[in-house]
Amino acid sequence: MIGFSYRSGVLHAEGVPLTAIAAAVGTPVYVYSTEALEHAYRAYAQAFEGQDAGVCYALKANSNLAVIRTFARLGAGADVVSEGELRRAMAAGIPASRVVFSGVGKTRTEMRTALEAGIHQLNVESVPELEALSEVASSMGVEAPIAIRVNPDVDAKTHAKIATGKKENKFGIDWDHARAVYARAAALPGIKAVGIAVHIGSQLTDLAPFRAAYTRVADLLHQLREDGHDIRRLDLGGGLGIRYKEEAPPDLPAYADMVRSITGNLGCQVTLEPGRSLVGNAGVLLSRVIYVKQGLHRRFLIVDAAMNDLIRPSLYDAYHAVLPVTEPVSGVEIAPIDVVGPVCESGDTFALQRPLPALAADDLIAFGSAGAYGAVMASTYNTRPLVPEVLVNGDAFAVTRRRQTVEELLAMEERPDWQG
Known part of the structure; x- marks a missing residue:
């Protein structure tokens, strides 16, 4: 993907390490180049x-x-x-x-x-x-x-x-x-x-x-x-x-x-x-690992992004690359794992048995090719606020849509008169 590459072992958007964006803006977050x-x-x-x-x-x-x-x-x-x-x-x-x-x-x-x-x-x-x-x-x-x-x-x-x-x-x-x-x-x-x-x-x-x-x-x-x-x-x-x-x-x-x-x-x-x-290959969805869960028959990588943030895998069975933000070292062991979100739906799954290096809680990953039909199709399902969007230009980045808050979601609704 033009605009995204590993530098000194860290995935960058142009000249900006994605770790810096995660630290400043939080996750999940869309990042465009x-x-x-x-x-x-x-x-x-x-x-x-x-x-x-x-x-x-x-x-x-x-x-x-x-x-x-x-x-x-x-x-x-x-x-x-x-x-x-x-x-x-x-x-x-x-x-x-x-x-x-x-x-x-x-x-x-x-x-x-x-x-x-x-x-x-x-x-x-x-x-x-x-x-x-x-x-x-x-x-x-x-x-x-x-x-x-x-x-x-x-x-x-x-x-x-x-x-x-x-x-x-x-x-x-x-x-x-x-x-x-x-x-x-x-x-x-x-x-x-x-x-x-x-x-x-x-x-x-x-x-x-x-x-x-x-x-x-x-x-x-x-x-x-x-x-x-x-x-x-x-x-x-x-x-x-x-x-x-x-x-x-x-x-x-x-x-x-x-x-x-x-x-x-x-x-x-x-x-x-x-x-x-x-725009498709000009953006990624940056997410953080919450847990690694060992099931009876398979392992699950549970991340803080969900189907409400990126619905394409659930809606279209679409493939998105899963990129560890920390570059895997040569020869590291690769094993299959399901990459899933926290939404209460079995369809909240980004990848099944995706070969990935070992990842742990708090590690960062990026879903590739997420610049098209990602943020625009997002919803607030499970009362999850819309995530921010960031545009990178060289060594600079700016939040171009801030993170929505739960308070803003609640403020859009009103109580009927008969409920007192």
Whole structure:
């Protein structure tokens, strides 16, 4: 992982030992590397140099304001799926004119907020949404710039819970109905269809599904232009995978060449919406060992992080490397152990029979590749406050979201009058 390495026997985030962060901030804590974030963004910018392509960071992967601001300073736009994410993007310095609003369930309030802000584009995913947007835009006396998200019925060959481009998925307009929906859009007041959008899933490690989807989109573009629609934008979504264990993610220059080969002569501006591939390997979840428990048949490493802090292993059976913060010495004995959290659920398990060196209470570990879908998916289950987030830059680090307190959680609730 770029930005994370062992130095003098201690795991560092850039120039900062993780032991120093644990001492200053406590654990559990998310730690992100500015170097890794910037490297990932520049890799996209360089791969697509010379193409009419823009990068809109998908906030759903990690919506920490300091992370978004890091990308904003490099020229990124944003892909958002709620009014809250739109407000986060703008608060971090990304103007609404560089924001794409996606999602299947936009409310009329969210539509109005986006149009008032001067949104670059709304990606429409159903006829009822299209008609609702027409009503909102007409009442405001404006035209809503839209792309219609089409479902190309392409198997992304990824986890079922993060696949979005097949007929049985809830996303987008069925391929066979796309032309009719564009015709409907052209007849509605307050609607200006400017593009086509597609997104087939997340954590893809093969270019073939992308190629199949983008080829279908290019074919649709020609049909729509024949129908009289002036389509000048192609939103190709995100979905490039990262390496968690042994995956071999697509090479970015090869991906860019494939996009160019399909879209280069279409006269369209291309929008890319990477999320995981920008932040996934730029963060770790730092945790401390509470106990080592010897069971009848196996050993358990019980740590202070839990499924409410990082739910991916429980939700997706996802793999995250478990890295001792103190570098194991050469030749040290390695033995299998279950790495688990303190939440009262059997699903609160990070790793089963993971080969690790001997660890003891108070030792520190880091869960690797935790920059995407970690903190953003966290909850307060078991009344466990949300953990802090830290951004490292060289030899400096800053808390970019402080640790929530139990008192703050309790203060959000009120006693009914009848309870006295």
